[in-house]
Amino acid sequence: MTNGASNRFLNLYTMKYGAIDIGTNAARLLIGEVLHDADRSFVKKISYTRIPLRLGDDVFSMGKVAAKKKLNLINTMKAFQIITNIFEVSQVQAFATSAMREAANAGQIVLDIKGATGIDLKIISGTEEANVILNSIMLFDLDPVFPMVIIDVGGGSTEINIFKDRENVVSKSFKVGALRILRGKFSEAVWSEINEWIASYIVPGEEYALFGIGGNIKKAYKLLVHGANKAAAYEELIKLKKQLESLTLPERMEKFQLRPDRADVIVPALDIYTRVISNFKCNFIHVPKVSLSDGMVYQMYLKEKNK
Known part of the structure; x- marks a missing residue:
């Protein structure tokens, strides 16, 4: 050299x-x-x-x-x-x-x-946002035994990326996000759009490894999981969402040590994640320490x- x-x-x-x-x-x-x-x-x-x-x-x-x-x-x-x-x-x-x-x-x-x-x-x-997120897949230390699904929920949109053998099969951005739901600025039809899109690309009965990206899923993961290299269970996310929904914003902030700008959006974000997860034969979602940045x-x- x-x-x-x-x-x-x-x-x-x-x-x-x-x-x-x-x-x-x-x-x-x-x-x-x-x-x-x-x-x-x-x-x-x-x-x-x-x-x-x-x-x-x-x-x-x-x-x-x-x-x-x-x-x-x-x-x-x-x-x-x-x-x-x-x-x-x-x-x-x-x-x-x-x-x-x-x-x-x-x-x-x-x-x-x-x-x-x-x-x-x-x-x-x-689409460009989804493509940048694809770069994050190179940073995952994972065993690609199963096809992988990367779910990124932001404030205004949700990106879903499906991989097989570490190659991107398909990516799509949906016009629904945590802040958009909080303000009531989204269409209920988006849920059917997401479900139909996922159904058109997954193989029925096949197992998928799910990965969540975004500040809200990271916070939920910290609230649920103790220790390294563990995934958050779907049922636990549902339970956490219901628990948070039952509390006022000040109560969420006090009980879970949440910032004001996290306490109000974490519930709609978990609603998106759990709705997406329900489309797959998977009871857990992994939360790697990566982001769009x-x-x-x-x-x-x-x-x-x-x-």
């Missing part, structure tokens, strides 16, 4: 990446690096920042992001820019998902963010590696 190639190799494995995810419920910045353990790659979290902007509240009620939340979003992006500069990240990637896809003033907001921070915010489609970091790493 030449000195130039050697230096590039070392630089590749010491690069830090910044992944900005502007979601319906919150804005997130993950600063991470890709490390390797035997034959497995994983994203090491260096810094994680979450701001509960709730752009979906404006978009679902007015069809756009109002002036106050727009200012909050721009200030959040400025803060994220400062953090990435402090950590001297090599690359920054910024994606916006469901709420910004529907905001009538999204284009102007993207221009304003670019002018204020220099960051290019890309509004990605549901992890997929973004890994995507940047792969692009740099393949240069």
